[in-house]
Amino acid sequence: MKQTLDIVPLKSWFDTGDAPLIIAGPCSAETEEQVLATAHLLANTGRVNVLRAGIWKPRTRPGEFEGIGSIGLQWLRRAKEETGLPITTEVATAKHVEEALAAGVDILWIGARSTANPFTVQEIADALKGVDVPVLVKNPVNPDLSLWLGALERINRAGVKKLAAIHRGFSSYEKTAFRNEPMWDIAIQLKTMVPDLPVINDPSHICGNRELIPYIAQKAFDMDMQGLIVESHIDPSVAWTDAKQQVTPQALSDLLANLALRHAKSDDPVFEDKLAQLRKDIDKLDDQIIKILSDRMKIVEKIGEYKRDNNVTILQVSRWDEIIQKRSNVAQALKLDKEFTVKLLELIHNESIRKQNEIMNTKPVAEA
Known part of the structure; x- marks a missing residue:
């Protein structure tokens, strides 16, 4: 059954021409030097549209690096000023929303753990009322289409019309080659229910390792997804979080250059x-x-x-x-x-x- 969301097309709020939307940057903002150096290398590829970096990192267990915090927003802002790339980060509370918007963050995204909690999503939605900012909503950790759709509806009802979904895979007890099972059928169901909703693929979190990213990225484009959000670090070997799934800016550029972009329709x-x-x-x-x-x-x-x-x-x-x-x-x-x-x-x-x-x-x- 088709669902109605009051959204505007992706091209109206971020026009990439015929190319897909590419969001890239480090999993976590670690130091100002790391953020700026990575940002410049990504901008120089000419293939990246938006710079991403995690400022607040919800971790599975306490004691792990949970993000550099608000100071990282200033590093992102400087990277934006120096490269011209719009910036995006994850928000999980109303305070995160307020601080990110005050720092000039152009796009916000809601993470998988947050999507799984309607109370958290509603808090974020309430903080977004009256704000004209694009919001990307990741699928919940577990394979629950209703939770994913519900989170999108909550944000949309807050007045956010520049809306997109991020497909980052789902947790599964089955041991496979992937960190999170793609479960493409759920993403396809979402696209079928809300045909006008842009869906962006997150191959980094699906794969959990950089070797599989080209395969998943290609499959995402073959599934007519509108873009990718990829974790890229100047030196993944020393990354503070998710080192195995990050790629260098040059490796990302090569990866994107080798992907085949197919058209959904033909005039022939x-x-x-x-x-x-x-x-x-x-x-x-x-x-x-x-x-x-x-x-x-x-x-x-x-x-x-x-x-x-x-x-x-x-x-x-x-x-x-x-x-x-x-x-x-x-x-x-x-x-x-x-x-x-x-x-x-x-x-x-x-x-x-x-x-x-x-x-x-x-x-x-x-x-x-």
Whole structure:
């Protein structure tokens, strides 16, 4: 279901022409020299639109570096004056908002931990009433689309129309190559629900290491995201926070130069005709899939009735194991991804269990 936000297009408040919006800078402002040196190198690449740096750093555990504090705002301001780059930083309280705006910060962003707490978001929203400043909202730590959308709505209702989302991945217990699982489907759902909302990708926090950043950045552009926010440090090896996921300004420039930018639409009528035909073919197959699933569920209902009438439990573990094994083998032979196949089967199985459970708890027609 589409949601309505009263926002203005990204191009109206930050026009980058046909290029994506690129925000870059150190994870944390550490020293004035570090901020200024990094800012100048980033500006010299000609590829960066906005300078970022963390001033207040919400850390998982106490005792870790929690940001240089308000003095860092003056370093950012000086970097802005010397390079001409607009500046942005994270805010987590009303006081942060007030201090950042007083220092001339051009764009504010709300971090993942803050997005997860509606009280925190509302406090920030109240501090933003009557202020014409762009605000970027990161997804919450956990995969919760409603929390993400709710945070955007709170900021929007405060009168902020220059609004964008940041996709930075989600926490997961599964051990993978990523620091935070991309879970692209959630970002896609957000784009589908609010088509006019710009979404910017944060490959640094998704990856947790610099080696994977080009892969995620390219995928973000392939998903029609409007920009990147990347952590860049003059010397990542001595960074005070998140050293492994930061890149040098030169490495960032090389990375951006090698990314392929694709257009969401084409004016070529031949291309459009071919695409329309292929989509029509998919629509036909989708209809067939839905019909087959419907037929399958009718058989599931008959199985549920038979189990009920013979006092047999719904879940038959051996049968489920057999389905997974056989269908996975077939899918593999047909070159379908195993993980996709298992997830699809789990969805179908869960719906089958739900239907059988309903039947189990109703009396046969003869007894009703």
